[in-house]
Structures are given as structure tokens and as C-alpha cells.
Amino acid sequence: MxxxxxxxxxxxxxxxxxxxxxxxxxxxxxxxxxxxxxxxxxxxxxxxxxxxxxxxxxxxxxxxxxxxxxxxxxxxxxxxxxxxxxxxxxxxxxxxxxxxxxxxxxxxxxxxxxxxxxxxxxxxxxxxxxTPNQLTDGLEKSLHPLNKIHIPVHEISMMMSIALRFIPILIEETDKIMKAQMARGADFENGNLIKKAKAMIPLLVPLFVSAFRRANDLAMAMEARCYRGGEGRTKMKPLHxxxxxxxxxxxxxxxxxxxxxxxxxxxxxxxxxx
Amino acid sequence: MSIILDKVNYTYSAGTAYEIQALKDINLKIEDGEFIGVIGHTGSGKSTLIQHLNGLMHATSGDIYYNGADIYDEGYDMRALRSKVGLVFQYPEHQLFETTIFDDVCYGPMNQGLPKNEAGLRAFEALRSVGFPEELYYQSPFDLSGGQKRRVAIAGVLAMKPEVLILDEPTAGLDPKGRDEILDQLALMHKERGITIILVSHSMEDVAKYVGRIIVMNQGSVMYDGIPKEVFRHYKELEAVGLAAPQVTYLMHELQEVGIPVRTDATTVEEAKAEILRVCQGRIR
Known part of the structure; x- marks a missing residue:
């Protein structure tokens, strides 16, 4: 779905x-x-x-x-x-x-x-x-001159690519949580607006918990690989x-x-x- | 009283570039009171299969009958089906949301429309039957260890008093002690209450010890379906599809190859021990 x-x-x-x-x-x-x-x-x-x-x-x-x-x-x-x-x-x-x-x-x-x-x-x-990655790569390189006026282009594009990367993951996660709650009799479709909004709580709480956990894990993994932002960083596939x-x-x-x-x-x- | 799958097919993302056929012409009959193990490699379709049994996924073609009624009939009460066929997913993190463990377990029964005190009673019963320590009932579910979270998740479904309990990888990521405890409790429930249990796993050891019937899935089809001894006789074919028989099966086959006349159909360590002792005692005399 x-x-x-x-x-x-x-x-x-x-x-x-x-x-x-x-x-x-x-x-x-x-x-x-x-x-x-x-x-x-x-x-x-x-x-x-x-x-x-x-x-x-x-x-x-x-x-x-x-x-x-x-x-x-x-x-x-x-x-x-x-x-x-x-x-x-x-x-x-x-x-x-x-x-x-x-x-x-x-x-x-x-x-x-x-x-x-x-x-x-x-x-x-x-x-x-x-691919979203190519897109942010392209954007980063195109906007590179803005670094001169102290706009953190690399950081912005990194945030963009992480955000884009997480959309499908979170969609899949939402799907799984919905199913887990539906297996316990949750009803996301019927009822009036207030009932529907209330039905979202069992969906949103696990979703937020998991999003924060993932963000935390990712930050750790980046630190563990000595990520330190754009300065002096080279690319595996530079654009030519x-x-x-x-x-x-x-x-x-x-x-x-x-x-x-x-x-x-x-x-x-x-x-x-x- | 049974679940019947008749030529069930399921295709993910049908009509797009990412089309995958996850289930191919599945025919199965699951009787009341059975303890079934569904095993298969990652991506073999086992998780997809079990989500069909409570109507969370709708087959692309084919029919599923629960107690003689077609669940795809118009007007069939899917929510009622879901409270009869309880499904516990692999990750308890996907369902825990309340402020206390007790409230979380009450969520299912409350959705069934039960009054608060009765839902509470059910929750107590369910938490006790999974062996959850009573002093933790009013703690936050997010502070628990992986094994305890899983117990709460199982209790959350058990509290709805399902007739069939399906568990997707209930032992994944648990230490041996936690794994044995959970499986022992499931076996006890099966014995005492006679509920049907379907256990999805890729650990042969788990499955062999507890279940009475094994369904082996491979690439969306049922490869073998039978009692453990029969299925593990095909240990070479199982290996070819990335699965393996329990380690004692290999041991018994090797013993036979070096000339010790043991029977090779032992699937658990206890059975193997008895068989080896039998042969040894025969020799001493």
C-alpha cells in the first residue's frame, strides 16, 4: 500500500x-x-x-x-x-x-x-x-562557489541526501508499524476525525522512536569513520x-x-x- | 476449524520495474492445534506468507479460507479475523507505544471492544503466560532489553486470545537462554491451551526441537512440507538452497558413514544421545 x-x-x-x-x-x-x-x-x-x-x-x-x-x-x-x-x-x-x-x-x-x-x-x-544521491552531488558541485560567502554547501547537501535517503526507509517503517498495530486490531480508516487522530498515536510513537534511534546510530557510524564535514573531503566518484x-x-x-x-x-x- | 490456502499468489509492486513475485501457487492446509515451523532463506516469501493468514496482505490471486469462510468475501470481518489469528512481528519496537507495559498489552483487547477491567485481566494473564516479571508491569516499554520487549510484544497479541498464534522470528537477536525460555513458554501454551502456533524461523535447531510439522519455503514456493524427520532427510537439498539441517543430523550421517550402525533420523540432541547409547550398549554386550 x-x-x-x-x-x-x-x-x-x-x-x-x-x-x-x-x-x-x-x-x-x-x-x-x-x-x-x-x-x-x-x-x-x-x-x-x-x-x-x-x-x-x-x-x-x-x-x-x-x-x-x-x-x-x-x-x-x-x-x-x-x-x-x-x-x-x-x-x-x-x-x-x-x-x-x-x-x-x-x-x-x-x-x-x-x-x-x-x-x-x-x-x-x-x-x-x-538518483537522489546524484542529484545532491550535482547540487553540491553547482553551488560550490557559495562556500566563499560562508554558506556550508557541503553540510546542506549532506543533510539533503540523508533526508532523501531516509524517506523510503521511514515509509517502509510506517508500513510495518501500521501492520503490527493492525494485527492488534487497530483501525486507521473508520471513525470521525478525532478518532482517526487518536488512532495515529500508536503509529507515530514507534515511528518517532525509531527515527531518533536511526539518527543516533547514523551519527555514531559517521563519527566512527571520522566524518568531519566538507573541508578537504574528496569524492569516490567526482563529477566530470x-x-x-x-x-x-x-x-x-x-x-x-x-x-x-x-x-x-x-x-x-x-x-x-x- | 482450519486455515486453507488455495493457489495463493502474491506479487510486489505489480506492473512496475520493481516487480517481484513473492508467492507462487501456495496450497496449504493448517489444522487446529498444530505446531508448525515455517523455515526459509531471507526473501523466500515466509514473512509474506504469514501476513496473508490474517489478511494484512491481499493475495494477487487465489483464496484463503478460515474455518470454511473465504476471507476475501465482501463483508468479511477482517478485524475479527485478526483477533482470531494473532500475528507477532519480528521487531517489538514496531508496536510498543504506550507509557507503561501494562497499558501496551491492553491495547489489543481494548481494540476488540472489551471493557477496561476485562482488558486488564487479559493483559495480566498474557503477561504472566509469557513469564514477564511482575515488578516491571508499570515501567516504560522503551527501557526494556530486547528479550523482554519481545515478551511484551507476544503478550500484546496473546491478550487478544487468538486461536492461531503466528510468530515471525521470535528468537532473532536473543541470547540462547532467552531463546529457550520463549520457545519453552510457547510450547507450554500449545500443550496447555491447544492453540495453533506457527513459528517462522531460519534456525533449524529451534524448529526441530519444538514443532510437529515443518514447511520449507524457497523462492516463493513450498519446497517441503512434513514432519521434521522427513524434511531433514533432504538435508543435502536444504543445503543447496542455503538452509541446513540440525547439527545432530550431520553427526548421525557421519557416524553411519564410518560404519557405526545408527539410525540417521534424530533431529534433537536428546534423540541423538539415546540412539548413540542404544548402539553403543549393543556393542558392549
């Missing part, structure tokens, strides 16, 4: 996208998100869709996995869509009581929905093709850019330039003409 959660779960496959340096994927995703918010016009929209579909195809991750991430934000998407639909001023095309839909509103709603969909799928591509990473950078840059160009074209030629 609980082990089916896939938000940000790594999907193992042998593809060029999986092999890319995590820094490329981080920056690439960031640039893609930026491109989603600067694009204008149908051509740019098609380009963004084609780019995303191409990356998914190359990554060999089944499309159904990408869509799973969307389920979590369905409500957010509906609310965003409705707000855009009803609250955008402009030429009216439909009206009932206090509700009115404008042409601009409809356009905005559709655009916003696609933007959100692309955004979620785009970031899912990154998390599905990169390879040819494919430069190629990926070029492709992403070309894509972003194309999107900017399309926006300029749209603003100077299509909008004044309309």
Missing part, C-alpha cells in the same frame, strides 16, 4: 539521459522551466511539447510514470484553471449569474494548464532519471563533464534561444497585427 508512492522515485534504465551529469540535468530543467514562462504563441508551445516528448522518448522511462506525478497536483490545476477562466477581464463570451467567461480567460486557463503539466512532467523527467554533457548543454541552449526568438517574433509581428 504505502510502497506504491512514486513521487520523485528513480526509474532505472540505460539511456543517454540517465548517463548525463546531474548538473546538466539540474540546469537543463531550470532552463526548461524558464522557457515555459517566457513562451508566447502556438509555435513556441508546440516546440516546448516536442522538446519534452523527445527527451522522454530518449530517457526510456514509460510515459505512465511521468503522468503519475500529475495526480498529486490535480486539485491545484483545477483551481488554477477555474481562477483563470472566470477572473480574467476581457471580451465576454459566456455569462451566467455572477460567472462570466472571457476569451482571454479561456486562453489563459488552457495555457496555464499546459504550463503546469509541462512543468511537472519536465521535473519528473529529472527525478526519474537521476564529458562530451555528451557539452552536447546536452548546446541542445538546451539552442532550445532556449529558439524560445526567446519566438517570443520576440510573436511580440513584434503577431501581437501588433492582431
Amino acid at each position: 504505502l510502497r506504491d508512492i512514486t513521487l520523485g522515485q528513480y526509474y532505472p534504465a540505460d539511456s543517454p539521459i540517465h548517463k548525463l551529469d546531474p548538473r546538466v540535468k539540474l540546469l537543463g530543467t531550470l532552463l526548461y522551466i524558464i522557457s515555459l514562462f517566457i513562451f508566447k504563441g502556438y509555435v513556441a508551445f508546440v516546440l516546448a511539447a516536442v522538446f519534452l516528448i523527445a527527451v522522454i522518448k530518449i530517457s526510456k522511462v514509460p510515459f505512465s510514470y511521468m503522468v503519475k506525478g500529475l495526480k498529486a497536483i490535480v486539485i491545484l490545476m483545477i483551481i488554477t484553471g477555474l481562477f483563470n477562466l472566470f477572473l480574467t477581464p476581457g471580451t465576454e463570451i459566456w455569462r451566467w449569474w455572477i460567472f462570466r467567461i472571457t476569451k482571454e480567460g479561456a486562453q489563459n486557463a488552457v495555457l496555464m494548464l499546459f504550463r503546469l503539466t509541462f512543468l511537472i512532467i519536465g521535473t519528473s523527467v529529472m527525478t526519474l532519471t537521476t 563533464y564529458q562530451k555528451r554533457d557539452y552536447i546536452a548543454y548546446v541542445i538546451v541552449s539552442l532550445y532556449l534561444i529558439a524560445m526567446i526568438a519566438l517570443r520576440i517574433v510573436w511580440n513584434t509581428f503577431v501581437v501588433p497585427a492582431a
Whole structure:
């Protein structure tokens, strides 16, 4: 039951996208998100869709996995869509009581929905093709310059990777505790809110106890191996850019330039003409 | 009165990249009052199997009948089933949560809807039957040693008065004395109250000494199912799947190989001793 959660779960496959340096994927995703918010016009929209579909195809991750991430934000998407639909001023095309839909509103709603969909799928591509460890490694290296202004980049990324590492462990633990209590007749599903909240106590107490115990053990194990933070620490698998990473950078840059160009074209030629 | 498993299959994470078939076409019949040992290597499906018996896991296909009723029927009372088929998990840390040991043992009976005084009575009885020292009843369960925690966990399930008691690795991580005490108490309970006990373990010595029937699991299937003597006759095959027969089985086979005419089906040290003495006395005369 609980082990089916896939938000940000790594999907193992042998593809060029999986092999890319995590820094490329981080920056690439960031640039893609930026491109989603600067694009204008149908051509740019098609380009963004084609780019995303191409990356998914190359990554060999089944499309159904990408869509799973969307389920979590369905409500957010509906609310965003409705707000855009009803609250955008402009030429009216439909009206009932206090509700009115404008042409601009409809356009905005559709655009916003696609933007959100692309955004979620785009970031899912990154998390599905990169292990959490690679991701924090990439982040650490990308943010390394911040060390100069006394931001403890290594410590932050270490905390991040430990936190990420513990999510599946704690999920599994929750599952086991739930089962152990259900075997003693616990009921987590029925009853009103207060009853349900009370039913959580037998679940939360062992979970917290175990989380603290694990944290303690981990701290001990790190100390026993003389861990002392970032200063002078080397990596077993240091990140080095390879040819494919430069190629990926070029492709992403070309894509972003194309999107900017399309926006300029749209603003100077299509909008004044309309 | 029995548990019947009919072609039970279970697949973890079906339809994803991490798909694993944990149970393959399991057919079993567990009679009332049996003392069964389920043994198998890590990942052989034994823990998955026992979680099916009280409905915590739902088989991907196949049926399970408890006392003649299909537990997957719509409207079947799963909570009632769970109080009849008690399951004690391997780690007591996963279930202890109350401020005192006594309250923790009361949790099960309270969930069954019993009034507080009766739940308390049940808790006393259960704690006594696992041999838990009375002066510790009102201590915090988190301060106990591993063996004591396990006793409390077993008592927590026993207090619900199950008809079938399933224990997942009840002796893992215990010293020999603690292990023997817990197993002796289980055997006593089986003898006195006649409840069905299913013991999951990978220690052959534990299992051989106490149980009347052994089920060997390997890669999600039942490999052997029979009385200990019969199962341990296949000690070479057991070894091939990463298990082993009790040490005395090896001893008896080796004695026979060097020409001492002992029977090789002894599974406990006492049996082996009697058999060796019998042969020796025969020679002296």
C-alpha cells in the first residue's frame, strides 16, 4: 500500500539521459522551466511539447510514470484553471449569474494548464532519471562557489541526501508499524476525525522512536569513520563533464534561444497585427 | 476449524520495474492445534506468507479460507479475523507505544471492544503466560532489553486470545537462554491451551526441537512440507538452497558413514544421545 508512492522515485534504465551529469540535468530543467514562462504563441508551445516528448522518448522511462506525478497536483490545476477562466477581464463570451467567461480567460486557463503539466512532467523527467544521491552531488558541485560567502554547501547537501535517503526507509517503517498495530486490531480508516487522530498515536510513537534511534546510530557510524564535514573531503566518484554533457548543454541552449526568438517574433509581428 | 490456502499468489509492486513475485501457487492446509515451523532463506516469501493468514496482505490471486469462510468475501470481518489469528512481528519496537507495559498489552483487547477491567485481566494473564516479571508491569516499554520487549510484544497479541498464534522470528537477536525460555513458554501454551502456533524461523535447531510439522519455503514456493524427520532427510537439498539441517543430523550421517550402525533420523540432541547409547550398549554386550 504505502510502497506504491512514486513521487520523485528513480526509474532505472540505460539511456543517454540517465548517463548525463546531474548538473546538466539540474540546469537543463531550470532552463526548461524558464522557457515555459517566457513562451508566447502556438509555435513556441508546440516546440516546448516536442522538446519534452523527445527527451522522454530518449530517457526510456514509460510515459505512465511521468503522468503519475500529475495526480498529486490535480486539485491545484483545477483551481488554477477555474481562477483563470472566470477572473480574467476581457471580451465576454459566456455569462451566467455572477460567472462570466472571457476569451482571454479561456486562453489563459488552457495555457496555464499546459504550463503546469509541462512543468511537472519536465521535473519528473529529472527525478526519474537521476538518483537522489546524484542529484545532491550535482547540487553540491553547482553551488560550490557559495562556500566563499560562508554558506556550508557541503553540510546542506549532506543533510539533503540523508533526508532523501531516509524517506523510503521511514515509509517502509510506517508500513510495518501500521501492520503490527493492525494485527492488534487497530483501525486507521473508520471513525470521525478525532478518532482517526487518536488512532495515529500508536503509529507515530514507534515511528518517532525509531527515527531518533536511526539518527543516533547514523551519527555514531559517521563519527566512527571520522566524518568531519566538507573541508578537504574528496569524492569516490567526482563529477566530470564529458562530451555528451557539452552536447546536452548546446541542445538546451539552442532550445532556449529558439524560445526567446519566438517570443520576440510573436511580440513584434503577431501581437501588433492582431 | 482450519486455515486453507488455495493457489495463493502474491506479487510486489505489480506492473512496475520493481516487480517481484513473492508467492507462487501456495496450497496449504493448517489444522487446529498444530505446531508448525515455517523455515526459509531471507526473501523466500515466509514473512509474506504469514501476513496473508490474517489478511494484512491481499493475495494477487487465489483464496484463503478460515474455518470454511473465504476471507476475501465482501463483508468479511477482517478485524475479527485478526483477533482470531494473532500475528507477532519480528521487531517489538514496531508496536510498543504506550507509557507503561501494562497499558501496551491492553491495547489489543481494548481494540476488540472489551471493557477496561476485562482488558486488564487479559493483559495480566498474557503477561504472566509469557513469564514477564511482575515488578516491571508499570515501567516504560522503551527501557526494556530486547528479550523482554519481545515478551511484551507476544503478550500484546496473546491478550487478544487468538486461536492461531503466528510468530515471525521470535528468537532473532536473543541470547540462547532467552531463546529457550520463549520457545519453552510457547510450547507450554500449545500443550496447555491447544492453540495453533506457527513459528517462522531460519534456525533449524529451534524448529526441530519444538514443532510437529515443518514447511520449507524457497523462492516463493513450498519446497517441503512434513514432519521434521522427513524434511531433514533432504538435508543435502536444504543445503543447496542455503538452509541446513540440525547439527545432530550431520553427526548421525557421519557416524553411519564410518560404519557405526545408527539410525540417521534424530533431529534433537536428546534423540541423538539415546540412539548413540542404544548402539553403543549393543556393542558392549
